[in-house]
Amino acid sequence: MLTRREFLELSGATLLLLSLNQLSFATDTEEVFPQGVASGDPTQSGIVLWTRINPKVHRRFQSNLLVQVADNPEFKEAFNRSIPASYISESQDFTVRVDLEGRLRPNKTYYYRFIYAGVPSMLGRFKTLPYRAREVSIAFVVCQNYADGYYTAYSHLAKEELNMVVHLGDFIYEKLYGPSRVPGRDLSLPSGEKVCVNLEDYRYLYRTYLSDPNMRLARAMHPFVNTWDDHEFLNDYYYDYEKEIWGYFVDGHPVGEDRAKILKLRQDAVKAWIEYIPSKVEVDMSNKDPLKWVKIYRDFNLGRLGKLIVLDERSYRERPPCDKRFGAKGCPEQEKTSMLGREQLSWFREKLLQRGFKWKVVANSVQFSRSQTDGKFGSLDAWEGYAGERRKILQWLKEKDMKNLILLSGDRHASMVAEVPDSYEKPSQVLGAEFLTPALSSINAMEGGWWKRDWSNYTSLEELQKAEMSQNPWIKHINSINCWGYSIITLKPDRAECTIYSVNKNKREAEKLIDARFVYRPGVLERV
Ligand SMILES: [Fe+2]
The missing domain is CATH 3.60.21.70 (Alkaline phosphatase D (PhoD))
Structure with a gap:
């Protein structure tokens, strides 16, 4: 829980993200993406995004995975990339990496989420x-x-x-x-x-x-x-x-x-x-x-x-x-x-x-x-x-x-x-x-x-x-x-x-x- 001081100190965007993500625990999101989302190794023009799909869910749905990235948490004018179902496999323990090198601008905050079988992941955020x-x-x-x-x-x-x-x-x-x-x-x-x-x-x-x-x-x-x-x-x-x-x-x-x-x-x-x-x-x-x-x-x-x-x-x-x-x-x-x-x-x-x-x-x-x-x-x-x-x-x-x-x-x-x-x-x-x-x-x-x-x-x-x-x-x-x-x-x-x-x-x-x-x-x- 946030203290009153923390509430006043945090930016609006951070507060929104925190509350949405806390709500996502104990929902379908948790079931489909049990290890959440992550980003790593940022550069001035890229980042690696990560998630893992629950193997039981993937075996049942065999769905493609969509990743959306935008400069706003509402995902207006987001760019989308689809990852084929075959890419999500046992050989990688159902983990997925997406390399966005060359797609981003420097010193900018971006938001991302994955969508699998209609279920959105928790929201991720990173800064280049x-x-x-x-x-x-x-x-x-x-x-x-x-x-x-x-x-x-x-x-x-x-x-x-x-x-x-x-x-x-x-x-x-x-x-x-x-x-x-x-x-x-x-x-x-x-x-x-x-x-x-x-x-x-x-x-x-x-x-x-x-x-x-x-x-x-x-x-x-x-x-x-x-x-x-x-x-x-x-x-x-x-x-x-x-x-x-x-x-x-x-x-x-x-x-x-x-x-x-x-x-x-x-x-x-x-x-x-x-x-x-x-x-x-x-x-x-x-x-x-x-x-x-x-x-x-x-x-x-x-x-x-x-x-x-x-x-x-x-x-x-x-x-x-x-x-x-x-x-x-x-x-x-x-x-x-x-x-x-x-x-x-x-x-x-x-x-x-x-x-x-x-x-x-x-x-x-x-x-x-x-x-x-x-x-x-x-x-x-x-x-x-x-x-x-x-x-x-x-x-x-x-x-x-x-x-x-x-x-x-x-x-x-x-x-x-x-x-x-x-x-x-x-x-x-x-x-x-x-x-x-x-x-x-x-x-x-x-x-x-x-x-x-x-x-x-x-x-x-x-x-x-x-x-x-x-x-x-x-x-x-x-x-x-x-x-x-x-x-x-x-x-x-x-x-x-x-x-x-x-x-x-x-x-x-x-x-x-x-x-x-x-x-x-x-x-x-x-x-x-
Ligand atoms: Fe240690």
């Missing part, structure tokens, strides 16, 4: 990217374990005025960690296993996660740009370049170390992601080199105001060094391991140093900032394990005198804000800022209690956080105690403003609170 804009707002989210909490944060995110939502990954969790932490969110994989072992398992998770009304509302109201983290495939996975196979850290996983089984599972995980995430990524599943099957790193021009660089920090990374991933003292291998892989790293360098953009915004799934408390690193699974490559990136920026780096990060299941200095050993200037968004619903350190394993000398998490901040002075804010939600970064010509919102995931309805708000101007990060 601008060439010239004074302001761009991007929400970013991560880690949405369905069984760990409600998507209450998405009900607030749906109401925000945004250019796009960047999803940093862990859109699904391939492993079931036990009974759900809130009522009504238990999961049961078709295979009967506790981890995904085939395509049907992955598809089941996407379908179930997307059955959540708040999730559907957020995807209908804003275009998404997705990257993945590890759980879209396997926990903490990496690539073993010698064996030409992905390694992972899940005890007793049914695929074991069988190369053929792991490669098949990878194909299943990637296929399900592509079916359910509207995006424009390069796919070549028949390539002999598994690393060439899909390329999801890509970039988006936000006009002169910025470039969004989306990284894939899992597919090409080498095994995390030093054997212990959390609470490790470190080892010389940290200097040698690659997070991005050779090709992606050289692509990243080119995009990062390209001139003509005020801000370089990086969708960087895992924590970049160094964090060592009492001589032990927080996570060598994050950039800490790839410190040599991190140093290289900082060096490039320093040499070019660039101080415009904005890192959108996740994975830690906590909120965090930090300066990005030119060097973590001898910091002399600030080159950018890292904003780490909390999990949307996954468990945090307070719930999991995993911090006690390596820092048992602290009596509370609060105390440990204080120690972490004082020993790593670039870190200006951490909350791994009571924060779940989403963040919004607003880019302006002279500054980037970031607000981290906290929404209680244990309640189906909860207000949004401000966890932290910071402003970054080139070289200076300030709490406001």
Whole structure:
């Protein structure tokens, strides 16, 4: 429900859309389009639209699907495209993508809906990217374990005025960690296993996660740009370049170390992601080199105001060094391991140093900032394990005198804000800022209690956080105690403003609170 303040603040068009979409739940619309609608990967002249038809309905009606797009929610002078019934098939799990590249104008709000057998879908909305804009707002989210909490944060995110939502990954969790932490969110994989072992398992998770009304509302109201983290495939996975196979850290996983089984599972995980995430990524599943099957790193021009660089920090990374991933003292291998892989790293360098953009915004799934408390690193699974490559990136920026780096990060299941200095050993200037968004619903350190394993000398998490901040002075804010939600970064010509919102995931309805708000101007990060 909307509060009176929200009602007064929201634009007429947003209010109309929200109320129509909320009415569509529990009607024929829900029956025909059980996973709603979505849009993804906007450009100045295009977008990818997405929906899924209920297989039972399609088997019965075998109807064509109509998509309508207009610059008004009444669909006056809409352009229509018909998708043949044969295109809706089991082979894609009845999902449908429509690429509108070249059909749209820049910096413009469009509305869309699908119509199947006379039944209209919920209404979708998106904005194309601008060439010239004074302001761009991007929400970013991560880690949405369905069984760990409600998507209450998405009900607030749906109401925000945004250019796009960047999803940093862990859109699904391939492993079931036990009974759900809130009522009504238990999961049961078709295979009967506790981890995904085939395509049907992955598809089941996407379908179930997307059955959540708040999730559907957020995807209908804003275009998404997705990257993945590890759980879209396997926990903490990496690539073993010698064996030409992905390694992972899940005890007793049914695929074991069988190369053929792991490669098949990878194909299943990637296929399900592509079916359910509207995006424009390069796919070549028949390539002999598994690393060439899909390329999801890509970039988006936000006009002169910025470039969004989306990284894939899992597919090409080498095994995390030093054997212990959390609470490790470190080892010389940290200097040698690659997070991005050779090709992606050289692509990243080119995009990062390209001139003509005020801000370089990086969708960087895992924590970049160094964090060592009492001589032990927080996570060598994050950039800490790839410190040599991190140093290289900082060096490039320093040499070019660039101080415009904005890192959108996740994975830690906590909120965090930090300066990005030119060097973590001898910091002399600030080159950018890292904003780490909390999990949307996954468990945090307070719930999991995993911090006690390596820092048992602290009596509370609060105390440990204080120690972490004082020993790593670039870190200006951490909350791994009571924060779940989403963040919004607003880019302006002279500054980037970031607000981290906290929404209680244990309640189906909860207000949004401000966890932290910071402003970054080139070289200076300030709490406001
Ligand atoms: Fe996660």
